[in-house]
Amino acid sequence: MRPVLDEILSQAERKTKAVCRQMALLKWMAQAENNEETMRQALAWEESCERLTLLARSLPVYTGCPRAKEESLRVTKTVVPVAIGFTAEKWFCVRLPLLLPKKESGSADYIRSFLYPAMRDFFDGRQPVRYRDCVLIYRHVYDRRRPERQMRDHDNIEMNMVTDIVAMYVMPDDGPSVCSHYYCSAAAETERTEVYIVPRAEFPVWLFCERKMPEEGVELYETQQEA
Structure with a gap:
């Protein structure tokens, strides 16, 4: 379980850094008032966030905690x-x-x-x-x-x-x-x-x-x- 968890965490870290880079670029485009490029970057940022969310949803299960699935469902219902x-x-x-x-x-x-x-x-x-x-x-x-x-x-x-x-x-x-x-x-x-x-x-x-x-x-x- 631990090697799998480490790999998931590494993937999450890489995707988080990518999301931050895209956000910085998106802010720059917005300040430049380039609407078409801003929209394109916004859609790319949205897609990256969706992929990071999917990864985040799987993470609690890989901790090995017996309550992970139940607690994850509780969070999902709230969000x-x-x-x-x-x-x-x-x-x-x-x-x-x-x-x-x-x-x-x-x-x-x-x-x-x-x-x-x-x-x-x-x-x-x-x-x-x-x-x-x-x-x-x-x-x-x-x-x-x-x-x-x-x-x-x-x-x-x-x-x-x-x-x-x-x-x-x-x-x-x-x-x-x-x-x-x-x-x-x-x-x-x-x-x-x-x-x-x-x-x-x-x-x-x-x-x-x-x-x-x-x-x-x-x-x-x-x-x-x-x-």
Whole structure:
């Protein structure tokens, strides 16, 4: 265990130094008011930070402490609070306080690390829910101060892991005979990703409601509300 821990620590140290160097370059570009290059460096810095985060998440386990996994999950719940519940219309919703990362090595593990425990805890002791003819909706909410974020290609965003975990709990499967997929974007004060499971017949209603959704997101309930 110790040689592996030493190697992980060495990797973390190298990545931390790289992040610091990129931050210094990013600050210099920002002061030079070169917006295009500043954005390019900001995206590179963001990617490096994501990779460092993935490494940091694995580090506690390699210490050999028997409580490492449990304590790591506790930290994740605090840092990445996932909201799960049902809307007033009885639609299932998962609200993540971040934009989903790009498809790359480790991104699926990153999502699994916080979403799977959150879903497991939410449905612990609850009756299972199954949507059998539905639309799986991804609503990417961008910081309106960062309009360039809307330019992200949906095909390059890691949604498969989210779909797999959500389907595990609320759908028989995520095949085309069970659900269709819909993607849209919106602007707000803070970035987040909202996932909805809506019966196919009610999808036009969701489209109408989406235009009037509150800035902070719709209210979620622990159980489906009676009409």
